[in-house]
Amino acid sequence: MTHATTPASHSAITNPLLHTQGLPPFSQIRPEHVEAALDETLAKSRKELEQLLEADMVPDFENTILPLEDLHERLHRVWSPVSHLQMVANSPELREVYNRCLPKLSRYSTEISQDERLYQLYKTVAEQNSPSNTEDDQRTQLLQHALRDFHLAGVDLPKDKKARFKQVMEDLSGLHAKFEQNVLDSMSAWEHHEISAPRVSGIPNAVLEVAAANAVEQGKDGWVLRLDQPTYVAVLTYADDDRLRQDFYEAWVTRASEQGPVGGAHDNTHVMEDIMALRHEAANLVGFRNYAEYALASRMAGDINEVTEFLLHLAAVAKPAAERELAELQAWVGRPLSPWDIGYYSEKLRLERFSISDEELRPYFPLPRVMDGLFSVMEKLYGIRAREQHDIDRWQNDVHYYALINDADEEIGGFFMDMYARPNKRPGAWMDECILRRRTNGEIQLPVAHLVCNLTKPTGNKPAQLSHDEIVTLFHEFGHTLHHLLTRVDYPSVSGINGVPWDAVELPSQFMENFAWDPDVVRGMSQHVDTGKPLPEELLNQLEASRVFQSGLQMVRQVEFSLFDWRIHSEYDPAKGPRFREILAQVRDRVAVIKPPSFSRFANSFSHIFGGGYAAGYYSYKWAEVLAADAFSAFEERGLFDREIADRFRQNILEIGGTRDIGEAFRMFRGRAPRIEPLLAQAGINTLPPDNS
Ligand SMILES: [Zn+2]
Known part of the structure; x- marks a missing residue:
């Protein structure tokens, strides 16, 4: 391998991934650059880490933590363009090298998180650090986060337990993959x-x-x-x-279960039992009573009861609405409905009530007009403009780059916008970090984001036309984008979306969705592609009314999933096993309005919680939605574009990254703790407790 002996200075010239100044030179990056750049960067990081650990000095924030932040940031610089291209401009060659590199990255991150000497360094620095100003406060939070994550990775365990913890984590990732595979196999069977x-x-x-x-x-x-x-x-x-x-x-x-047409062939039951036992063991090893408690250590929600009560409260207020919606639907059809009838007749009823279709709305929402509408919301809220820059290197011709400009006419960040579906692009919409904000030698490195959607590319000379769903998605991802770009934190590990509790990370995005439903905003960003006319009031009213259609049924369904996930993790008892069916039956008794038949085994394909990702975390969807709706209601009370409230939201939510307690920050913004009522009002659900109504 030639790259191993190539001096860094030389390969930096020939390997664009090692060019870590300014925006990534996307058009020059080739699959053959990837492994060489990663190997060189990891080797360099390991060497510098070793030097730091062996250095004969009293560790402090400047001489120890900042260099570690730099290592983290440099690796992000090298890898971010690769993972981005893998998602938006894939090729068999790129996929191959990407998959080959993933284990190298995960080995490196395990090394870091389990390095006791490194943990001791953070501990020593944390002990000397006594916050006296905001700057120090950010540093304190960074250190606290790092120490917490070390602890959650089992770094401070005695040797035998540490080895066991590592083994459990490895087994778990194998079981998560096995679970997913069984689901896929049962689907293709x-x-x-x-x-x-x-x-x-x-x-x-x-x-x-x-x-x-x-x-x-x-x-x-x-x-x-x-x-x-x-x-x-x-x-x-x-x-x-x-x-x-x-x-x-x-x-x-019945996918991946012992029931149904292919029953037994790819049954996940034992995989799920093993997953639950291992999660429980891992949590016990690092000092938590169960996996739900372990998960809460890095979340906004305080304790197990708080989440349980939250979900039960939502269920109690949403259930009467859901029952009414189901009764209405059955009355309309004229007979009791089976679970496989609900979706079908709901769609028929929806069409009868709101005679608006995506196809009718699309011509009113050409992409340039929608972008103007979105940017004007940003400008009215925060005094920030988006200025397109054309001379920027891109991976695809129809990608745009915008710089964000504040009201003092200074550039504060930028974002790439990749809007159209392509065969080599992953479906869906997302925000990704391109460059992290940090301070280096007294200078601020400005953050840069990727805003990615999958709209149908227009043919002919008309612009792309969006459905209202697509507009809501665009606003959602733009909320994440602003969270990344408006951060004022200079340390990459806790700036932007980094270090933000996972049950609060969807707050800025779901908050922005609300603007896509505001009648003035919708009117302002509509302009028929042929007639130039705004959306007629009649259609606007129908659109608004359709937002709350069957929202009670949707809510109880989400609560059912959340409560099941929460209870199996928080009530796990090794002597009794996971009790999936027993707990599910209890949850459904309390929450569900539509009762599935006894052969249903929905948990056996519940990938969110058994494939990894959302374990003991499904409640986060609703949790963040409550915060977002409550935040938005503050704007409704004061006037949607009231600058004072917008400033407060920006300072307390968007700018802080992971450097403040989010519950505390929310209270500073809102003047009180979050309330559930605005979400219920938004969903058209009566907020009176059920026994008073
Ligand atoms: Zn999101």
Whole structure:
């Protein structure tokens, strides 16, 4: 390998990934640069880390923590463009080298998080550090975060327990992958072949075209409908044939279980039991009573009861609304409905009540006009403008770059905007960090973000036209973007979205979604592509009214998932095992309005919590939504674009990164603790307690 002997100064010239000044030179990055750049950076980091650990000096923030922040930031600089390109401009070569590099990265991060000497350094610095001003406060928080994360990674355990903790974590990641694999395998093990046209009536053409192609591939007539998510949703929502919907429902809710059409073949039951036992053991090893407590150590929610009570309260107020919505739906259909009927008839009722379709709305929302609307919200709230810059290196021609300019005409950050779907781009929408804010030699390195969507690229000379859902998504991701860009924290590990408790990280994004529903904002960003007219008031009213359609049913469903996740983790008892079915039955008794049949095994494919990610954290969706709705209600009380309240939101939420207690910061912004009522009002749910109503 030549790169191992190439001097750093030389390879920095030839390897664009090692060019760590300014914006990444995206167009020059090739798959062959990736591994060489990563190897060189990791080797350099390990060497410098070793020097730091062996240095004969009294460790302090300047001589120890800042260099460590620099190491972290340099690695981010090298890897961020790679992981970004892997998502937006993938190729088999890039994917291959990316996958080869991932274990190297995870080995490095495990080394760091389990290094006792490093932990001791942070401890020593933390002991001398006594905050006397805001700057010191940020440093204190950084040190506290680092010490907490070391502890949660088992660094301070005795040798045998430490080894066991490491083994448990490795086993868990294998089991999470196994869980996901079983779900996928059980989905590909089932399909439905149909030759009768009346039986596929109602299913959208786009889905049928795929199904017809599947049939041709297998040398069959008609349609082969597979059990993937889009097909499942389309069948349950649109298929006129009751029996077809029922077949799909049974196959879906029994995935990876001992029940249903492929029952037993890819059963996750034992995988789930092992996952629960190991999570519980890991939590015990580092001193927590259960995995829910372990998870709470880095969350905003205070204790187990607080989350349980929060969910039960939501259930109590939402359940009467959900019951009413279900009764209404059944009265409209004229008979009691089975679980596989609900989605289908709900869609019919929705169409009858609100005669607006995506296709009718789209022409009113051309992308340039929507962007103007979004930027004008930002300018009115924070006095910040977006100024497009054309001379920027990009990975794709239709990507735009904007600098953010404050009211003193200074540049404060920037973002790339990649809006259109492409074959080599991951689906969905997201914000990613391109460059982290930090102070280096007295200078501020400005943060840069990636704002990514997957709109259909327009053909001909008309701009892309957005559905209202897509507009809400754009505002959501722009909320994350502002959180990253408006941070005032100079230390990468706690700036922007870093170090923010996970149950609060969706606050800035869901907060921004609310503006996409405000009638004035919607009116302002609508302009029909042909007529130039704004959205007619009639359509605007229908759009607004449709926001709360069946919101009670949606809410109890989310609470059911959250409470199940929360209780299996917080009530786990090694002597009794996970008691999945028992707990689920209790949760459903208390919360659910639609009772699934006894063969349902939804937990066996609940990837959010058994595939990793959201374990003991599904409640975060609702938790952050409460904060976002309550924050927005402060703006509604004061006037949507009141600068004083916007400044307060910016200073207490958007600027602080992970350097302040978020509950405390929220109280500073709101003048009180968060309340649940604004979310309920927004969802059109009566806020009186059920026994008073
Ligand atoms: Zn989000």
